[in-house]
Amino acid sequence: MIPELGHFALALAVALAFAQGVIGIFAPGLRDPRAMRAAPALAISHLLAIGTCFLCLIWAGIVSDFTVENVANFSSSAVPLLYRITGTWGNHDGSIVLWCFILSACGATVAAFGHNLPSSLRARVLGVLGLVSGGFLLFTLTQSDPLARLWPPPLQGAGVNPILQDPGLAFHPPMLYAGYVGFSVAFAFAIAALIDGKIDAAWGRWVRPWALLSWIFLTGGITLGSWWSYYTLGWGGFWFWDPVENAALLPWLTGTALLHCAIVVEKREALKAWTVLLAIATFSLSLSGTFLVRSGVLNSVHSFAAAPNQGLFLLVLLGLTIGGSLLLFAVRAPVLAATGIFSPLSRESALVLNNIFLCAIASVVFIGTLYPPFVNLLFGIQLSVGAPFFNQTVLPLTSPLIVAMAVGPLLPWKRADLAPALARLWLAAGVALVVFLVTTGERHVVTALGLAGGIWVMLSALIELAERLRLFRVPLGASLARLVTLPRAAIGATLGHLGFGVAVLGIAGMTLATQKVIVMHPGQTTELGGYSWTLDDIHDAPGAGDYSLRVADITLSEDGHKLYTLHPSRRDFSAQDTTTDDAAIKTNGFQDLYAVFSDEPAGGGAELRLNRHPLAPEIWFGGLIMALGGMLSLSDRRLRVGAPARAREREKPVEVVA
Amino acid sequence: MSAMTMSPTRRRLLFGVPLALAVAGGGGFYTILRRMQRNEYDPHALPSPLIGKRPPAFSLPGLNGGPGFSNLDLLAPPKPMLVNWFASWCIPCLQEAQMLDWLAKNGLTIWGINYQDKTAAAEQYLARNGNPYARIATDTSGLTAINWGVYGVPETYFIDKTGIVRWRYAGPLTPDIVNGTLNKLLRRYA
Numbered sequence: 031m032i033p034e035l036g037h038f039a040l041a042l043a044v045a046l047a048f049a050q051g052v053i054g055i056f057a058p059g060l061r062d063p064r065a066m067r068a069a070p071a072l073a074i075s076h077l078l079a080i081g082t083c084f085l086c087l088i089w090a091g092i093v094s095d096f097t098v099e100n101v102a103n104f105s106s107s108a109v110p111l112l113y114r115i116t117g118t119w120g121n122h123d124g125s126i127v128l129w130c131f132i133l134s135a136c137g138a139t140v141a142a143f144g145h146n147l148p149s150s151l152r153a154r155v156l157g158v159l160g161l162v163s164g165g166f167l168l169f170t171l172t173q174s175d176p177l178a179r180l181w182p183p184p185l186q187g188a189g190v191n192p193i194l195q196d197p198g199l200a201f202h203p204p205m206l207y208a209g210y211v212g213f214s215v216a217f218a219f220a221i222a223a224l225i226d227g228k229i230d231a232a233w234g235r236w237v238r239p240w241a242l243l244s245w246i247f248l249t250g251g252i253t254l255g256s257w258w259s260y261y262t263l264g265w266g267g268f269w270f271w272d273p274v275e276n277a278a279l280l281p282w283l284t285g286t287a288l289l290h291c292a293i294v295v296e297k298r299e300a301l302k303a304w305t306v307l308l309a310i311a312t313f314s315l316s317l318s319g320t321f322l323v324r325s326g327v328l329n330s331v332h333s334f335a336a337a338p339n340q341g342l343f344l345l346v347l348l349g350l351t352i353g354g355s356l357l358l359f360a361v362r363a364p365v366l367a368a369t370g371i372f373s374p375l376s377r378e379s380a381l382v383l384n385n386i387f388l389c390a391i392a393s394v395v396f397i398g399t400l401y402p403p404f405v406n407l408l409f410g411i412q413l414s415v416g417a418p419f420f421n422q423t424v425l426p427l428t429s430p431l432i433v434a435m436a437v438g439p440l441l442p443w444k445r446a447d448l449a450p451a452l453a454r455l456w457l458a459a460g461v462a463l464v465v466f467l468v469t470t471g472e473r474h475v476v477t478a479l480g481l482a483g484g485i486w487v488m489l490s491a492l493i494e495l496a497e498r499l500r501l502f503r504v505p506l507g508a509s510l511a512r513l514v515t516l517p518r519a520a521i522g523a524t525l526g527h528l529g530f531g532v533a534v535l536g537i538a539g540m541t542l543a544t545q546k547v548i549v550m551h552p553g554q555t556t557e558l559g560g561y562s563w564t565l566d567d568i569h570d571a572p573g574a575g576d577y578s579l580r581v582a583d584i585t586l587s588e589d590g591h592k593l594y595t596l597h598p599s600r601r602d603f604s605a606q607d608t609t610t611d612d613a614a615i616k617t618n619g620f621q622d623l624y625a626v627f628s629d630e631p632a633g634g635g636a637e638l639r640l641n642r643h644p645l646a647p648e649i650w651f652g653g654l655i656m657a658l659g660g661m662l663s664l665s666d667r668r669l670r671v672g673a674p675a676r677a678r679e680r681e682k683p684v685e686v687v688a
Numbered sequence: 689m690s691a692m693t694m695s696p697t698r699r700r701l702l703f704g705v706p707l708a709l710a711v712a713g714g715g716g717f718y719t720i721l722r723r724m725q726r727n728e729y730d731p732h733a734l735p736s737p738l739i740g741k742r743p744p745a746f747s748l749p750g751l752n753g754g755p756g757f758s759n760l761d762l763l764a765p766p767k768p769m770l771v772n773w774f775a776s777w778c779i780p781c782l783q784e785a786q787m788l789d790w791l792a793k794n795g796l797t798i799w800g801i802n803y804q805d806k807t808a809a810a811e812q813y814l815a816r817n818g819n820p821y822a823r824i825a826t827d828t829s830g831l832t833a834i835n836w837g838v839y840g841v842p843e844t845y846f847i848d849k850t851g852i853v854r855w856r857y858a859g860p861l862t863p864d865i866v867n868g869t870l871n872k873l874l875r876r877y878a
Contacts, residue, residue, distance in 0.1 A: 307706060314710070322717065341721045349714050356707040363703045364696070404716055407723075 033098050033177040036086025040127075040171050043079035046072055047134070047164035054157020055225075058150035066153040070141030073156050077131075077138035080167065084131045087176050091118040096187055099180040100124055106187035109195065116200035117190040122324060123176040128204060129320065130170060132211040133163045140215060147236065154222035159214060165347045173340050192577065192603045192610045198258035206251030206278060210316035212244025213285060217313035220306040221355055224362040229306065234296030237309065239664060241292055245285050246660035252278050253653030260646070261613050268540065268649055271420040276399045277319025283392040284312040287385045294378050297443060300371070301382070303363040308385075310359060314352040315392075321348060373445040380438030387431040394423045425476065432483040432534065435527060436490030440497070454497060458489035480538025487531030495524045522663025526656050533652025539645020547628075551635035559642030561623065562587045566595070568627075568636050577601040582627040582636050586616070598627040598638070622646040726868070736856035737837050738845065743771075743853060746832040748825035752807050756825040757799060763851040768877045769797040772821070773833065773843040775805045776813035781842045784860035785817040791866070792820035796874075800824045803833055803841050846870070848877040 050072035057065035090098045091114045094107040104121040105114055119128040137159040144152045170176065193199070219237045223229045255278070260268045269275060288308040294301045321344045372378040398415045405411050436458065440451040462482040470478035496502070498516060499509040513521075546558050550565040557563075566583040573579040581599045585592055596614035603609065616623045622643040629637040738744075747758035762771070772788060774781045792798050800821035802810045805828070814821075827833055836845075839858045846855035855873055857865060 303703070311706070341724070342718075345714065345717055345721060352710050353707065353714065356710050360700070360704040360707045364699050400713070403720055407716055407720055 032086050032089050033095070033179065036083040036090075037175070037177045039079045039082035039086065040167065040177070043076055043083060043130075043134070044164060044167045044171055046076040046079055047160045047167055050076055050137070050160030051157050051162075051164050052160075054153045054155075054160055056157075057153050063149070066149045069153040069156040069160075070144070073134070073137040073141035073160065076160065076163065077134040080127075080131050080134045080163075083177075084127050087118050087124060087127060088115055090177070091115055094187065096183040096185075097179050097181065099178045100176050102180050102184050102187050104188065104190060106189040108186070109190045112197070112200060113190045113195050117194065118176075119203060120190065120194045120199075123170070123174040125203060125207075126166065126170050126174060127176050129207050129211060130163060130167050132204075132207050133159065133166070133214055136211060136215050137163065140218075151219075151222055151226070154225055155215070155218040158218035158221045162214060162218075162351055165350065169340075169343055169347060173343050189603070192601065192608050193262065196258065196262055198254060198262070202251060202254045202258055205247050205254060207320075209244050209246075209248025209251050209285075210278075210281060210320055212240060212247055213281060213288075213309070213313040213316050215240040216244070216288065216309040217355070220309035221358060223306060223366075224355075224358045227362060227365055229295065229299075229302045229366055231296050231299055234292045234294075234299075234305070237305075238289070238292045238296060241285060241289050241309075241312075242660055242664050245282070245289055246657050246664065248278070248282050248285060249653055249657045249660065252282060253650055253657070256653075257650045261615055262610065268646070271398075271417045273399050274319075276395050277315075277322075280319060280392055280395055280399075281312050281316040283388050283395070284308055284315060287388040287392075288312050290381045290384050290388075294381050298372065298378055300378060302366040303359075304385070306363060306366070307359060310352075310355045314348075314355070315396075317348055317351060372443070375441070375448060376446045377438065377441045377443045380434060380441050383434050384431065384438060387427060387434065391424055391427045391431070394427065395420065398423070428534075429479065429483065432487055435530070436487055439491075439494045439523065439527065454493060455490050458486050458493055461489055462486035474541065477538055477541045480534060480541065484531045484533075484535030484538055487534060488528055489531075491524050491527040491531060494527075495521070518666030519663045522659045522661070522666065525659025525662060527659075529652045529655030529657075529659055531652070532648050532655055536645045536648030536650075536652055539648060540643060543641055543643045543646075545639065545641040547637070547639050549631055549633075549635050549637050554635075556640070558640050559623075560588065561593070561642070563625070563638075563640050565636060565638065568630070571599065573601065577603045580627070580630070582625075582638065584614070584625050584638070584640075586623060596623070596625045598625045600627050600630075617647050619647055619651075620645060736845075736853070738853040738856060741853060742851050743845075743847075744835045746835065748801065748827055748832060751802055751810055751824040751826050755823055757823050761823075762799075762847055765797065765847060765849060765851065767797065768846065768848050768854075768874060769799065771799050771801060771845045771847060773801050773803050773827075773836075773838055773841050775803045775841045776809040777805065778803075778841045780860040782817060784842055784862075785820075787861045787863070787866060788820040789818045791861075792822075797822050801832070802826045803838070804828065804830045846873050846877075 050069055053065050053072065054069035057069065087098075087100070089095075090101050091105050092111065094101065094105060094114065096102040100118070100121065100123055104124070105117045107114075109117065118124045137156055140147075140152065140155055140159070144155075147155070216237050219233065219240070223233055255275075256268045259270070288305065291301050291305045291308060295305050324341070324344070398419050401415050402413055405413060436455060437448075437451055440454055441448075462485045465485050466478045466482035469481050498520065499512045501509045504512075544559050546556065548556055550556065552565055552567050555562050555564040564585045564587070566585055568580065568582050571579040571581045579599050579601055581597050584596045584598070586594055586596065594616055596616055598614040599612045601610045601612060611626050611628055613624055613626045615625075622641075624641040624643055624646075626639040626641075627636055628639050631637055743759050743762055745759050747760075748756045750756035770791070788798060798820050800823070802824055805826070807826070810824075810826070814824075842860055844857045844861060845853050848854050854877060855869065857869075861870070
């Protein structure tokens, strides 16, 4: 009964979404205020409908209703409650329901909190969101029904994929999806602006919090995913340049560019068409990333099995959404006139430079990801593009970005002089140079450049903040008073840059990792990274849920002093005939000692992978700091977002007369 | 800004570039999906270094005293044939056992190479699941498998009448693969 209720709610959601789409887009043209007011109401009821469907699916997972095919295939009554719940969106069909749910939640948020938007703009934005949502809900309903029944039901479900039974992964997909889908709002604003043929500072002010919110989620989602793969997959890496990872990185790059150039629209009313294009591109990349990966076109380790028939339906949906919006862009964008003019050396130009580098990196990643299938299509050659390509192309493009991102925030708007900005950065440049010279001697040049770059970005962000606070020029108390009154957006931006610098430092540090794969018997000792690693024992430990556990005890000592014991383990999921390795990681915040118990060879003992990762924790600290900076900035914007809107409404009659 | 000083036509063309790129990309993906549906393209296929070549030199003994074979026996088969790598411990091999049986009964010659297995276990496996193989060689050490570039069992190689490897498939043969790719190969190299 409950699944049928969910099924009905899904069908209702499709109808409501399309109604929202059609009414929202056409009501402003008809100048019908009642129709314009209908759009928000439809958006909220559409959220309620898809929310009901999603809850029904979760309910089926909680009570282990194996008459539902999705639950029978991807869940089991033996797994803990948390994973029975998260398992419902850990598979293809369920994840699209989650995706649609978040999309309609975004629409409902615009509907509920968009009182300060002009009602025609709000109706159009909701209309665009409704159409996109309707398309994907229709896909769910007709092509990948998550609540399809199975008869006769099996006595027990197939279980949750062992790799997915991890708290990190329980929250990684929803966070990533929130990031992907959040950009739909910026996209909808861009489409509404193209239909209107008008973009002004207020538009930039409305779009920016949404872009920022999505960016925070995407940053958090990517960081969490990378951290998860680092500590569970047990291969000691954090980024694989896999198509699915690239699919998340691409919207992050263009979204970061969008975030920066929406500032230019807001402050200077320039770069309008470019900002609109970035908004369209970011959401298009999010869509392609989520769905092309599922069509099976790209060869990826994240296998979401899906039939090519579904792929075709999705491709048509993507074609309508992306092609339609780019067609609208080609026709309407040339009329968007820039009013703000700026000199080649100014904050605006620095932001343009930032955009160029970010988009260049995005293009390279995009080409590298799509190259294999397209080369196969055109020339019939099978090849794979891997980490060496991406490392060699992305690094040279990141270096100028790193240099420029330190200088940019110190430049004033409109017209700037480079000399004063550079004069303030001599300290950062000096320290970075020293770091480079010290490390380049014994290490690889790339590592030294990375370390110096990270230090340079971090220090320049701090110097910029110190400048704003007039630290050391006025008494400390006065500086602190300035800190309190400083706009949170400014501190947020500084934190964002600081976090990026920290992450760069961590990535550079990872290139200094040392590792060893070794078969050891209990009692044996090996040396790695200045530590002695002794295997004390291999033993069984009580498992939980549907797996049993084998644990290796490894004692680490330095100069004969025992430091700590690591307990890497292997989980044996006998029902599914798989094992997963749980890495044991001892971190002091600046270095990880990382041990994986990868196998028990026939000859006895344990096959261990021992790694020392200098600065690895900084990668995720950096991501966290960036996300925190975003949140701080967002908390500022929310307070200020109403003010310009009221001002705009007062202006409105004048506009109508004009 | 340069975009503002541009002539209106050039400006319009410039703004159409993203659309053109998206259309080209969409067309490419459409073609790939169509070819996947027709089983002409598999993005998960692993390239084999043996395609277009003869298998490297090897000579393996048979199973339990039976006749084995060497690369010389594969130089010029009377008609196109399959060489199938299998093992009794391999679960996916079980999945394709029926398919191999059906192929053998329908006149396709299949030679097997038993990979890193125990003789008794392999014989039991063949007794239980049927023996589609005209000849079976045993690669106990796994060295020949390395020379062939075998990724894992089961793995199937299509060898034409001139002894050249034309196709390699890693994983159990499914009805789709047999009806699609294998059928086409058999017609082409008949």
